[in-house]
Amino acid sequence: MRKITTLLMLLLLHWASWAQIKNQQPKFDKLFDFRATPYRSASGFPGPEYWQNRADYRIEAELLTDKHRLEGTVTIDYTNNSPDELPFVWLQLDQNKFKADSRGTATMPVDGGRHVGSITNGYELKSVKVNGKEAKYIVSDTRMRIDLEAPLKPKGGKTTITIAYAFDIPEYGADRMGRKQFKHGWVYEIAQWYPRMCVYDDISGWNVNPYLGAGEFYLEYGDFDYKITAPTGVVVIGSGELQNPKDVYSAEELAAWEKAKNSDKTVSIISAKEVEKKIKMLERARSGKVTWHYVMKNARDVAFGASQAFIVDAARINLPSGKQALAISCYPEESIEGWKRSTEYTKAAIEHYSKMWYEYPYPTAVNVAGIVAGMEYPGVSFCKWSDKGDELWGVTDHEFGHNWFPMIVGNNERLYPWMDEGFNTFINHYSTLAFNNGEYKEADYLQYANRYAAYIFLSPNREPIATYPDIVQDNNLGITAYFKPGYGLFLLREVILGPERFDRAFRSYINAWAFKHPTPLDFFNTIENVAGEDLDWFWRGWFYETWALDQAVRQVKYVENDPAKGAIVNIENKGELLMPVIMEVKEQNGKVHRLQFPVEIWMKGNSKELRLPTTSRITSITLDPDKLMMDVNYANNVWNP
Template sequence: MRRVLFIGILQILTGGFLMAQNDQNNPGSNHANKFEQLGSILPTPNEYRTASGAPGPKYWQQRCDYDIKADLDEQALKIIGSETVTYYNNSPNTLTYLWLQLDENQHSSVNNANYQTSSSMPAQVTVQSLQRMEEDKTDNGNGVNITKLKDVLGKPLTYIINKTMMRVELPVPLKPGQKFAFMVDWNYKITDRMARGGRGGYEYFPEEDNYLFTITQWYPRLCVYSDFQGWQNHQFAGRGEFALTFGNFKVQMTVPADHVVGATGECQNYAQVLSPAQLARWKTAQTAKEPVEVVTLAEAKENEKDKAKTKKTWIFHANNVRDFAWTSSRKFVWDAMPAMVEGKKVMCMSFYGKEAYGLYRKYSTKAVAHTIKTYSKFTIPYPYPVAQSVEASNGMEYPMICFNYGRTEKDGTYSEATKYGMIGVIIHEVGHNFFPMIINSDERQWTWMDEGLNTFVEYLTEELWDNKFPSRRGPAWSITDYMKLPKDQLEPIMTNSENIANFGANAYAKPATGLNILRETIMGRELFDYAFKEYARRWAFKHPTPADLFRTMEDASAEDLDWFWRGWFYSTDAVDISLDSVKYARIDFSAQPPKDTMVLQNLAKPQVPAFDDISKIRNRNTDSIRFLTDVDTSLRDFYWRYARGYEPYDSSKYGVAMPSNLEKVDEATKQKYQNAHFYELTFSNKGGLVMPIIIEWTYKDGTKEVDRIPAQVWRYNENKVVKLFMKDKEVAAIKLDPMRETADINESNNSWGQVVPEPSRFQVFKQKQGAARGQSTGINPMQKAETKKGL
């Protein structure tokens, strides 16, 4: 007989909290909903995209090459361009037309996407706003003008423009494996980016009558045609960015002769466009340890004084990129230095005016180098020869070049917010080279695959820049103000970008935070980093979907994460785990175990089926069936007879001894457990989102201990968990999520006992902006310190 040690429990103390209703997918059940597999939510795997998340054996994607000539007319503020486009049909489908993007139509009053929003009567208006309302009634002349569209033989092609999209009819169907080349001539008026917004345009500096041009989404370019959706031809409404096809670019840009040009790719003719001194500095920069000014501050200031009457043509090549952008201005200082990424040299460069010199000269190029090195560690080695940062009071990314903000005050000082905002935006925009310029997701459909993944690695990169870096997005605690908003102000991460109310929080911060929680709290760094690198490796220079990410992360880590994707990405649930009650107990070694007892019992009745089912009846009536107990009568025993009534049933009650299976513990056991303290904790899921339960125990001797319970503890009851713990010391206080790593939106129900008061909170998702993006206002500490020095 197995003996079980007996202990008595006493000294029970209970504390309770109120519970809130928990919204679930299936309100009739309190389990299995949160841990249900994504199943049919994800697309069915096929020969193009496998169930593991990897490209399939028949994966394909299109290619498009461009040969572009562009003329920048600074006086007329106009771009005149011509291009030869060569499109390769690598799909298994025959195409009868092509879709191109005309993104500059965003600025047209007649050909924009016409995604209107609500508006109301203002308390006051500006003249500019009145002019915009008046302008919207007529054709403002902005947008792309197509002046010629023909095939390489000179035959005109039929086309139609629908808002920001252009469909080109193919003269003959384009079969799999074939290519089609055509030529487009076009032009558009460059808009005032500072007044009208947008990613491309000009910034005007009236004090010196100069311009800084950012020429982006500026040429007619092919939409993506893919296996998972066909043509991606959603209209460009200004927010959802770009799904683009990889290819090779040759671009010639004719600009005023005193302009400095930075662009996607490598310049082919520096010897013709730079002065001998500048060319010598460029060569010196190839092996420099610190950034070298190729165009100096003195030269930039001199260029600002007089405008050149002639022009120069800069020629750039870029291979295997999805887009091409450039910048041009006579205001630019240009510095450069190399960075080594796994033995390969990458030229890191920055372009900036005198207004940003005090910040960009010190930080920008080094931030570029730090970014490509760090991202290479977490994803794939940076594959391109160049990485560039341009100060343009902006924040936007393109292959090998990006536009950022960060200017000093006129006295050269700057605020701390300006400094870290500038470094953060440089890291973010340079990081976009990886997401989505290389790992080429569809930004217009799933903004978070671009912005969210990039913001996550930006956070890792900022943390490796400075351990005190004031990162705004990534830490779990910083997303809680957003996640506690009313449900009618929230939408799932998987929402299309044009339909998101709180864009920065939803598309940038929440997915970045989710990945950080996966890395630090759920999977651990080793498993996460391996799986994340595998995703980057699999989908570099390809077109991944969310399913490819989700499946790869699970495939490479052996972690079932469907519960996390479902909760964090497909719902608006929040984390709010409440510590509802605590019961405390000690062992009572003096308690006596129960004694042996006598009970009256009936004998067991024959085990006869309650119903004579059809199979038994048919078996009895089938001549070919003989039962084994009839064939071999030695198998007939007492119970064979008992079941048939040959042995009568005795209904009398008999006394049966029931010995206790408990006994007192021995002295050794008593010594072992005499200092044991037992705590039963009850948790409730008030926010709806399941998450690991992290418990910090503070003992009465001042020491601490942390227990981590995986999220699967909720699988049998998604509303409530009861858990017993044995501790060898008495507990003074209990706190859930002490490092604030699960994004719990209500920390007031996370504690029991003597706890340290929480610090005051601040709003995370409010940002102050000045006239020039990233420039500080008011007196900054640097100015104050300089003032004191002068006293």
């Protein structure tokens, strides 16, 4: 009886402290109830029977500069590698976003914005054929369903779709494409310029989310063989490798190209003076057409720039394997001041990412100056014509970084922009610090994280990273898709896992999912398995909630009241977000300790006593001394006696 009474008394004595402890298990629970399939393993890697469909494109198009119009025919060789019969197929018709009655037009702000586009008639479909026969189809906004005569067989069934089409090129194409007039002519940045296959995958079947503007793209991989016919004098430079250089360049220009292929310094291909000379010649005898023929292997898309105003320069890109690629810049005379370093920037970005993460797989990297402020395609970037200095470095580095996410690692941008924009923001941090011994390091905004902490974590309008791009509020997209996920990877590398474990896990993710279609869960599982760490507490708090971090020092006392025997510090996690604890302790005897405690210290509650190995009086304790973790109240991170 006495033992039971004693136990009850102890329980009552501790009741008050227990009442203050909130059960922490929900924060550490598994985020998803994942069930491995033959297609996707619990390790985060593709499963033994992983599949994805394939689309190979042959395109012949003509750029009608007098009408600002493109007319063409696309032939798609589509392979069904899925285990399912497909009685129909879905395609994307992205130019329909610019129609006056489109869903994209309806959802755009009435006062304009980045993703509002000029109004056009969208795609004009002249014929749609399957295996040479006229096909039945329906068009619904930016999607088209083609019904097949017989279901496409699983595991290797093939069909050929041929579509003749045309569209008027919007002057402003939602900052994805468009055209702008300069002194020597129009500069065209052409993308979303042919009907493209929707992705059929093992997660959702057909991915048919409409193109509204903020959400970008999700595409199948394949080979591209495309020809662009344009008026004589118009230079066309796009994704992939030019197949007929002797047909489109002069002997002097071809010699310059050969020089550029062997030069680490920028080589002029077409100078401003040569543009002037060419324009005068064309004014005297304007006639004829030239066809530019490009091939791009194992890509998800292609795009190109075109103009008679293009100044062109180039330089060699050196890749880790010993292979080489070519950095190319195309820009009008008005851009010379800033863009004379564009090729240097392009080369540096590609070389850095190739060395640090995964080798660049494409033959060229083309930077085009025009109306688009910043948009990426495989091997091609569209950047604003007026950018210069750190602005041009920043946008060039960012857009070419997208060749890794989502061009190599092909996530679904319509749903998970943080898997490309955020990952790219993260790798941009290290490339910017590395470029030219840190020339533009002050432009790297990840280092200014604490400026944004109050808005990100305390604003009543905040939204989680997992919010879909077309749903997130316009002024939050930069946070949810770019900054916060990018900084989350920075915390994983620099605070939670350390560079060695993180880098190996991140490279494993890229290698495992190169030219494939990962989901968020594939990413989470890959990082956890390779790094050897259960991180559900972090994925939940950082990516799926809007929780804030607020660590605080509550109290310090000495063991047996003797500073020589060490100290006990009581710390508190006042916010909902969990993070490890980094502590700097300074002693009266001059010693300084850097201590790190794992996130598991918060498993039993939101306060914790920690023993410190000090031998004299403590003069100060600081939590997160380098201010890496975006604590919303750094005032309570510091204790002074």
